[in-house]
Amino acid sequence: xxxxxxxxxxxxxxxxxxxxxxxxxxxxxxxxxxxxxxxxxxxxxxxxxxxxxxxxxxxxxxxxxxxxxxxxxxxxxxxxxxxxx
Amino acid sequence: xxxxxxxxxxxxxxxxxxxxxxxxxxxxxxxxxxxxxxxxxxxxxxxxxxxxxxxxxxxxxxxxxxxxxxxxxxxxxxxxxxxxxxxxxxxxxxxxxxxxxxxxxxxxxxxxxxxxxxxxxxxxxxxxxxxxxxxxxxxx
Numbered sequence: 606x607x608x609x610x611x612x613x614x615x616x617x618x619x620x621x622x623x624x625x626x627x628x629x630x631x632x633x634x635x636x637x638x639x640x641x642x643x644x645x646x647x648x649x650x651x652x653x654x655x656x657x658x659x660x661x662x663x664x665x666x667x668x669x670x671x672x673x674x675x676x677x678x679x680x681x682x683x684x685x686x687x688x689x690x
Numbered sequence: 691x692x693x694x695x696x697x698x699x700x701x702x703x704x705x706x707x708x709x710x711x712x713x714x715x716x717x718x719x720x721x722x723x724x725x726x727x728x729x730x731x732x733x734x735x736x737x738x739x740x741x742x743x744x745x746x747x748x749x750x751x752x753x754x755x756x757x758x759x760x761x762x763x764x765x766x767x768x769x770x771x772x773x774x775x776x777x778x779x780x781x782x783x784x785x786x787x788x789x790x791x792x793x794x795x796x797x798x799x800x801x802x803x804x805x806x807x808x809x810x811x812x813x814x815x816x817x818x819x820x821x822x823x824x825x826x827x828x829x830x
Contacts, residue, residue, distance in 0.1 A: 653776045653779075654776065655774050655776060656774070659774060660771075660774050663767065663770045663771040663773075663774055664771065666766075666767035666770060666771075667764065667767040667768060667771055669763075669767070670761050670763040670764035670766070670767045671761075671764060672761070673739065673740060673759070673761040674759065674760055674761055674764060675757070675758070675759040676757075676758050676759075677755075677756070677757040677758070678754075678755070678756050678757075679753075679754060679755040679756075680749065680752060680754040681752035681753065681754070
């Protein structure tokens with residue numbers, strides 16, 4: 606599971622913004638929202654006749670596989686970096 | 691059986707060399723072949739972990755750069771998730787793709803095929819060079 610998400614934004618004529626987001630504390634704070642999202646996903650699976658367990662398992666695999674992903678985009682003096690650890 | 695090993699055994703059968711000489715020759719042959727085989731597939735399979743996409747381009751005179759690193763495990767997980775997409779959604783996606791001039795039938799794309807594709811990505815390197823852009827896709 607991801608532990609830390611780093612976001613860095615460089616814009617011309619502005620100070621660079623660098624944000625470190627610790628995933629676990631954020632998930633704990635947003636736990637009620639996470640529960641609602643999971644419930645909505647379960648309802649969607651039932652409506653579209655998708656195996657709930659398979660869908661939740663596949664989603665968990667995607668989330669677990671996120672660490673190591675890195676997206677670095679630069680255009681001129683503007684740059685955005687998202688790194689998941 | 692390799693051609694050289696067969697030649698040695700033929701010489702032994704013809705009595706040109708003794709059994710000891712044949713053994714020494716085969717041992718020497720095996721010593722020579724081991725490094726050659728290791729060099730043939732120098733990149734160990736299963737070691738690659740990431741798919742990298744690197745784009746260097748010039749857009750309206752400004753340099754732009756894209757550097758994406760995606761874990762292969764994420765691609766595999768994505769394939770499993772994509773296998774859950776209901777058929778009616780695939781039909782709608784097919785219609786939209788067809789309207790956009792991309793006549794691809796997604797219902798014919800099986801998860802096993804996609805998984806096989808991901809499994810063999812480590813052997814793939816794509817390099818595109820044009821005057822104002824360079825694209826590299828590879829695994830590391």
